Amino acid sequence: MTTALATIAPAGAMAPAGGFILPAVIADQGDKAAERFFTFFTDTIPNQNTRAAYYRNVMRFFAWTHAKGLSLPAIKSYHVSAYLASWRRSTPRRPSSSTWRPCGCCSIG
Numbered sequence: 001m002t003t004a005l006a007t008i009a010p011a012g013a014m015a016p017a018g019g020f021i022l023p024a025v026i027a028d029q030g031d032k033a034a035e036r037f038f039t040f041f042t043d044t045i046p047n048q049n050t051r052a053a054y055y056r057n058v059m060r061f062f063a064w065t066h067a068k069g070l071s072l073p074a075i076k077s078y079h080v081s082a083y084l085a086s087w088r089r090s091t092p093r094r095p096s097s098s099t100w101r102p103c104g105c106c107s108i109g
Contacts, residue, residue: 023062025072033072060087 045051
């Protein structure tokens, strides 16, 4: 596992012009994982604002897993639950559970 939190997408990679950041935990898994990460956001989320919100939440989740020292294969559903619990404790105002989606990370697979 690398010690970097995130890596910048290399030139020519499937990334938006603004410089999409690839979490190191994804980059550590190789090109196929990186491509899947990018295509999740570009192919499955057509709305730009929704895509940006999911991306921010995914990056927060991977920052949390990085702080815990977790590699991608080590991340389990109970880690997602622990992250959500810590997020809820640290967030003063929560949106309605019927409209809030914590992140797209559970859909990346």
